[in-house]
Amino acid sequence: MFSKILIANRGEIACRIIKTAKEMGVLTVAVYSDADQDALHVHMADEAVYLGPSPSRESYLVADKVIEAAKMTGAQAIHPGYGFLSENADFCRACAQENITFIGPPVAAIEAMGSKSAAKSIMENANVPLVPGYHGDDQSADVIKAAADEMGYPVLLKATAGGGGKGMRQVWSEAEFNEGLAAAKREAMSSFGDDTMLVEKYLTQPRHVEIQVFCDNHQNAVYLFERDCSVQRRHQKVIEEAPAFKMSESLRAQMGEAAIKSAQAIGYQGAGTVEFLLDVDGSFYFMEMNTRLQVEHPVTEMISGQDLVEWQLRVAANEPLPKKQAELVLNGHAFEARIYAEDANNDFLPATGKLALLKTPIESKHVRIDTGVRQGDEVSVFYDPMIAKLIVWDENRDKALQRLAKALSEYRINGVTTNIDFLYNLATSKPFLDEDIDTGFIEKNNDLIFHKDSQSLANELPIAALYLVLSLQKKSSEAANLTTDPNSPWHLTNAWRLNEAHLHQLTLAHNEIEYDVSVEQKRQGTDSYYLINISNDNKVIQSVDCQGEIYNDLITVNINGHRSQATVSHVENNLSIYRENGVFSFSHILPDCGNLDSQDANGGLTAPMNGTMVSILVASGEQVEKDQALVIMEAMKMEHTIKAPSAGTVDEVFFNAGDMVDGGAELLAFTPTEDS
Template sequence: MFEKILIANRGEIACRVIRTAKKLGIATVAVYSDADANAQHVKLADEAIYIGQSPATQSYLQVDRIIQAAVDTGSQAIHPGYGFLSENDQFALACQQHNICFIGPPVEAILAMGLKATSKALMEKAGVPLTPGYHGTNQDAEFLKQQADRIGYPVLIKASAGGGGKGMSLVERSEDFLHALASCKREAKSSFGNDDVLIERYVIQPRHIEVQVFGDTHGNYVHLFERDCSVQRRHQKVLEEAPAPQMPSEKLDAMRQAAIDAARAVDYVGAGTVEFIVEQDGTAYFMEMNTRLQVEHPVTEMITGEDLVEWQLRVAYGEPLPKLQDELQIHGHALEARIYAEEPEKGFLPAIGKIDYLRYPPQNQYVRVDSGIVEGDEITTFYDPMIAKLIVWGTNREAALIQMQHALSQFHVDGLGNNIAFLEKIVRCDSFKQAKLDTNLIQREEQFLFSPANIKLEFIVATAFIEFLNQMQNNKSAQKQLWLAQPLWRSNVAYQHSIKLNYLDNSIQIKFSAAEQGFNAEFNGQHYQITGELLDANTAKILINGNQHKLAFNQSQQGITLFHSGQSYKFDYIRQNFNQTEGQNEQGHLKAPMPGVVTQLLVGANHTVKKDDVLLTLEAMKMEYTIRAPKDGIILDAYFQVGDQVKAGDELVEFQPDQEEVA
């Protein structure tokens, strides 16, 4: 086995690889950028090598620096993780040229599967079923439009070199095709350096199912069953599960065999994932092959009991597959939720900043957390905003759903926006519970998923009481008065204290007065009998009107956040001018809703625009955001150019609405 490997990645996948390497007694070398100098993967590795500035293009995508780090540290192999250079044929070739083992497939397999059009031609030859479409090399815009018209709408335009939803667009009308094509080609060129696209018929209500395959250098191939990744937003996976529920067994067998046929067709070695678009009746069409480990590989590990990173290391070292097909079995059901620093209620805008408070659910045989983030870390614009992956296992799907809901209720993040409450709602929505899965699930359940969480009045009172207890604890004289014997409380019936907070831009006041047992609380014209205690800095036991609750919370300089049943409720302290609005897009100025890079600028000084005209586009962390004109008017000035980095709140353009509209 290898004695030392370098991990050409960061975050949770780097930590994940280090964990298995340590188990096997393999020394590890981490690489890091300026932004990751204090990251967890750097601390966990045996050695760490600095490779450049924070942008990935100046660090994690620098092939020469990573190869040199491996040479300098005597690393025998490089694990690329996923993303970054994991499917880069030039990086795999550079490893080969320096006599360093690339823990991944051969260069030829990466090349064969790297371009969607090329891979589909190979798959067609191998007898793997394909979605009807155009996969040729003619990239003339009018010709591609003719092909789309021939296939019939809706169609998908997909970057041939793409992945992860980048360079992909759904087109529902012929007249929209050329505009969508230009956008896809621009994004594909920016993301992959290749603007070739292919056109495919859009499958109505498709499921996205992928099969985990493995091959070795001895000619052995197996599948480790499948994962359903249908729950997506903007082609980005949100929840994954294994095995795929409610699939006809004969259709599953056909899909699994097709995945092995695909791997065998390119002499594949190592871990790979064959992705399929699946009709509701279970008919599967080959979509692409990811020549690397997937983000969602833990659900496969949970249902098979296998360590896929260990398999990667053994196969890369030249050993045969640890198990053959008849030795692999499915045990139970597993789910994975991707915890992101993002704000679903604001169109999933990335949330940038410091994580003030972070508590993971307890881990055991049923619950696993993969992460490279700890409390106090900062989510930046440079990398993917994933905080962690939450993986759960149950004896069946229903049991796994219960485990996921409970684990999400114990996953607490404060200091920046996150999608935990959104994920908890997905797990509870009817479509997901009943396994009515397709890639449109989030849109179909939109009313339920994006409805604001209503907090019970008694929890508002409980939150105020927690704040009251904190104030008493921090005020020694008041604390002494609070916990004096009951008779003194009776003699001091005039004692009263008010807590003022702001919740959802509404100022609230709760009055507490000493009572025979604990306190009386008055709020919103109602009275509550309440008592309780702080169990620790982030947990309180509260008895309110006879109902006892154990509540988690976090207190910061800005306010107090209550965590309950997967939801988080933020209460701000009231300060002077608290209700004064800052005017995110006040008249005359349009501001950046998120930090990012300007990818397109369509206007300049003295440019006349109509309402909803596209002014510019921003891109950050796999997301493109379009800035449109709020009204008819004139652009007086544009403050940034294509390629410029902007911060959230930066003024992008100066806009003057038409005078008649102003009037």
């Protein structure tokens, strides 16, 4: 076994690898950029080596610097994690030339699977079922489009060197093809330096099921069951689960054996993932093979009881696999939810900022958190916006889902927008509970997940209002007890008025609708209760009697004789009420806070966040139509197209392609036409 390894990655995966290495008595070396000089993975490792400036192309992606760091520290092996250099055959080859073990597959396997089109040909020869498509060398737009026209729409364009949803576009009609191909090629070139494309028939109701395989240098190969990764946005996974639901033992065996056949066809060694599309009729098709550890590997660890990073180290050290196929036992059910700094309500736009508050659920045998950040850390524009992976396990799917919902309701992050509420609504939605899931799940259930349908807030509005009042009273009481005169009337928060009702006046907003709420404090004997009146457009729409108490994040409330509980997240002026039927988010509108809609009527012409200008699609003086693409920015590994908010004229463009742009900067001057 190695005595020291270098981890050529950052964030949660670097921390994850360090944990296993420490348990095995293996010393670790971290690498870091300017942005990561105080990062968690740097502090966890035994040593750390500086690579360079914050952009990954100037630090983490510079193979020579990484190898030099390994040589300088005496590391015998390099673990690439995932992303960055993990599937870079040249890097793997360079490690071998320096007599440094690459903790991953051999060069030939990486090269074979590094091109999606070449991988298809290999799998076709190995009799692994394939989705109909074109994977040829002729990359002219006419040839690719002719193939798409022949197989029929919808089709899926994919970068052959791609991964993580980059360089990928769904095309639903012939009219959309040219624009989709140009965007996919542009994103592929930016992400991988290679814009070679393939096109496949797009299955309209498939599931994304992947098989975890492991091979050693002694002719042993196993599959560690499967993961269902169908719930995706922008072709990137959001919630994964293992094992896949509605999976028979015979289908599991068929897919597992096909995955091993795929790995053996390329002489594979180490951890790999063979990804399949599973159709509604039970047929499955090879999609691609990832020659590395996957982001979602923890769910496999939870159901198999195996440490996959330990397996990687042992195989790389030329040891045989720790277990044979017959010795592997599937136990229980696990989910992984990816917690991102992003605005799910704004097309999942990545977010940046400082993690002013970071409070996680308590870890146990049922709850695991893989993260690379601490409270006070910065989510920067330079890297993927994932904050953590929340993993839960229990003996069956229903119980594991309950664990997931509870853990999500206990996660608290302040300082940056996150997708936690979105994940909670998704995980508690009826279609998800009922296993009515395919890769179009979010699009099909968008209104349900985002609570866009009209809703009754008969309980949630009173709970939010009562929580605000009780919180105010609790904080005031705690502050009063710290003073020399805790009984001073100046500490009262019961809305006392001379000869008037004790009345709190609040304004709460839900889905951009404002509600005026009055909370009148009353007494019945020695007990206090509250009369809550809720108005909209000056009409009382609800009146209830309430009693309640709060303890930490939990409120117990009795509304008109119905006693219940809810978990509340209160961050600045925002409240999220976690209920069995989803999470309900409210904004507490303070006096003089102004309008809920902070964007002006011609919004969308400013940069949504820090990023790089990729392409300018219009010129000064050009007249454009509503929703016409004006400029394209790239930020946090994603492209963002800025479109015209209405018909109008582009007066002036303020940036050029390649320019760095600050979030909020005006990108171009725009004048709408009078009739728009």
